[in-house]
Every structure is written in C-alpha cells, then in structure tokens.
Amino acid sequence: MNIKILFSVLILAGFYTNIYSQDDIQIGSLGTRSGQQGGLFDYSNPSSINIKVQLWGYVRYPGYYIVPAGMSINELISFAGGPNEDASLDKIRVTKIKEGAQTKMMIYNYNDMVWEDEIQTQINFVRLEAGDIVVVPGEPRYFVRDDIAFYLGIVTTLASLTALILSIISFNN
Numbered sequence: 001m002n003i004k005i006l007f008s009v010l011i012l013a014g015f016y017t018n019i020y021s022q023d024d025i026q027i028g029s030l031g032t033r034s035g036q037q038g039g040l041f042d043y044s045n046p047s048s049i050n051i052k053v054q055l056w057g058y059v060r061y062p063g064y065y066i067v068p069a070g071m072s073i074n075e076l077i078s079f080a081g082g083p084n085e086d087a088s089l090d091k092i093r094v095t096k097i098k099e100g101a102q103t104k105m106m107i108y109n110y111n112d113m114v115w116e117d118e119i120q121t122q123i124n125f126v127r128l129e130a131g132d133i134v135v136v137p138g139e140p141r142y143f144v145r146d147d148i149a150f151y152l153g154i155v156t157t158l159a160s161l162t163a164l165i166l167s168i169i170s171f172n173n
Helices: 002-019 073-079 110-115 144-172
Strands: 025-027 035-037 040-042 049-057 063-068 092-096 104-108 133-136
Touching: 049 073, 063 073, 073 110, 073 133
Parallel strands: 040 063, 049 133
Antiparallel strands: 025 049, 035 040, 049 063, 092 104, 092 133
16 A cells, blocks of 8 residues: 555646756746746646746846746746846846757846837837846845944944943943
C-alpha cells in the first residue's frame, strides 16, 4: 500500500515539474493556475498561442509573464501594475533572445506614447516575442529626510553617551 502511494506521489511530482519545463511558447493556458503566482503571472488566453516573457525593474510587479503572442510592451507594463515613480520611461530596454541567432537589444521610449501631444506616425510599437526580456530602468529618488534620520540617530547616540559619562563622573565625585 505504501509503495503505491509513493509511486503516485512521484508520478504527480513529475507531472507538476513538466508543466514548468516547457519552452517559451505554449498553446492555451496553464489551466487553473491564473493570476498572480509569486513571480509568475499568467495572463494567457486559453484559445490562442501564448508566450513567456520577463519584465524586470521599476514596475509594480516584476517577474515572469505568460501572455498572448503579439502583445505590446505597453500592455505588458499595464499588466505589471504600471511603472513606479522612479522609473526612467525613456530608456526601456527590450532584449530579444533567439536560438541560433544573435541577441538583439532595443531601446523603447514609453514617454513618446504617453506624453506626446501630437500623433506621430513613427511611434515604434515593439511587439513581444517568446523569451523577450524587458527591463524598466530607474533610480531611487533622493529624500533629505533619509539624511536627517541618519544624522539625527548619530546626534542622539552621542548625546546619550555624553549624558551617561557626565552622570558617571558626577556619581564618582
């Protein structure tokens, strides 16, 4: 009886790992696994071809995404909860990795799409392909309050040590 249970567990574990050892292209979705799964986000369409891409950097939910083929970067960033305040939207990097071919990196300017007043005919809409890696760069903002908190901690520690030394000296006299 215990051997049957052990074999059943091993078979199920092997099936479970095979789900995630697929290539970057899949048909349909992963079944009941939808929505947020840690760093894996499944926005696949069960009736179409889906691709796996990566989105990293200054977005709300970075990670691996399973999305329908032909999705644009704008849609992917939208699925990721949008860019953070510190994101540099004029230098989004898209790395296209193809087997047997040269890796290609492109720079995408999201600000052209969002903030331009006039309609441009030359806006570069980058469509995602299987295995693409999208990086939204940025820099954390500088806040004076961080420096104030650091130096205030040092000053209060020195004041406490001074008070302790003065109380020890007055106690000995």
